[in-house]
Amino acid sequence: MKRTAIDYAAVYQALPGMVALLTPDLVYADVNEAFVHGTGRSREELLGRYLFDVFPDNPNDPDSSGAHNLRASLLRVVATGERDTMALQRYDVESPERPGEWEARFWSPVNTPVLGSDGSVVLIVHRVEEVTELMRARDRAGVDQSRVLEAELYTRARELQELNNRLRQAHARERQVALALQRSMLPAPRQVGHLAAVRYRPAVGALNVCGDWYDLVDLVRGHRIGVSVGDVVGHGLEAAGVMGQLRSALTAASRVAAGPAEALDVVARYAHVVDGAESATAVTTFVDFDRHTIDYSSAGHPPPVLVHPDGRVEFLDRATDPPLDARPEPARRPEASTTFTPGATLVLYTDGLVERRREDIDTGLLRLAESLRRHRTRDPESLADIVLRELLPPGGATDDTALVVVRL
Structure with a gap:
């Protein structure tokens, strides 16, 4: 049987999930169509730009931590060359149609390194599962128990993140000593x-x-x-x-x-x-x-x-x-x-x-x-x-x- 050449660029664009390729400096190298649709940003608004210039933390919410947690995950991938799977994160994203207005979005990211011949990280595959509509549907249905569970899970996730931060700080102090x-x-x-x-x-x-x-x-x-x-x-x-x-x-x-x-x-x-x-x-x-x-x-x-x-x-x-x-x-x-x-x-x-x-x-x-x-x-x-x-x-x-x- 003759082997058919596969156009992996076309496969990448056709993926149903949101996927972006980032450089080790956290700059967008490429995005697929699902990422463009899901974020509401055009390819021109994304490619060549620093991720957190496009999606910064909400300046109106001092407790907003989605961008901070994502940055920490991506830097770990660059430093270790290992995949990092994040817990469900809430991100406040500025509306592309209404500048200055921020919308709550719920994304579950997985960050995977692409290694070069010398073992260093040359790209990061940033895959995002969008669950915002699920959260909104639960709210519209008035399922109080679901909202309680959601809030509890979100609180526990933030507590675990804080614990991880403290452990890293303790390890960093030991490392310096x-x-x-x-x-x-x-x-x-x-x-x-x-x-x-x-x-x-x-x-x-x-x-x-x-x-x-x-x-x-x-x-x-x-x-x-x-x-x-x-x-x-x-x-x-x-x-x-x-x-x-x-x-x-x-x-x-x-x-x-x-x-x-x-x-x-x-x-x-x-x-x-x-x-x-x-x-x-x-x-x-x-x-x-x-x-x-x-x-x-x-x-x-x-x-x-x-x-x-x-x-x-x-x-x-x-x-x-x-x-x-x-x-x-x-x-x-x-x-x-x-x-x-x-x-x-x-x-x-x-x-x-x-x-x-x-x-x-x-x-x-x-x-x-x-x-x-x-x-x-x-x-x-x-x-x-x-x-x-x-x-x-x-x-x-x-x-x-x-x-x-x-x-x-």
């Missing part, structure tokens, strides 16, 4: 005598922050430094506390260990007795500037990248082992070594830089390699900023990101 705690425990690059840049970007619109960390330390024997990054599963103050313990343990172990594998062995034994350290990952490198070598070992973490002056990109992936607390009994971890020439660049990072929803991680690694290759001559500070700008979604990632760039 955790971030402040984390930043106080992360070292500055000037603590080692080499040209380095460090960056930390917390997740956007999510609570799973404060698990990522980095470390730079002068080693005691020879002209060497240790460079490490890690990731703790969890969020908030608990993750920040575990992060601090593991980072401090690795700093101490690196100063006395013979190599990075031995340092991770010590930290793995320590992680076994730390609540919240389950599935934590880390990678550490020992850079020897006299021998021009990098010894490295990884505990379940994405591989460091060595960018050679000639543009060759080398992933340090020949010594990868399970996460720190993955084994019931300790076992010696693998270690590998590579060489570099002066002017090369070493880059360590956490998975928030390269992982995207519904995308193979190899795609993110290739994107990182290409960015580093093209901009390898930039100084570490500029290179770090460029990499974050090119690899992170425009609105920020939904996972933490730590990045360390060291010029060798």
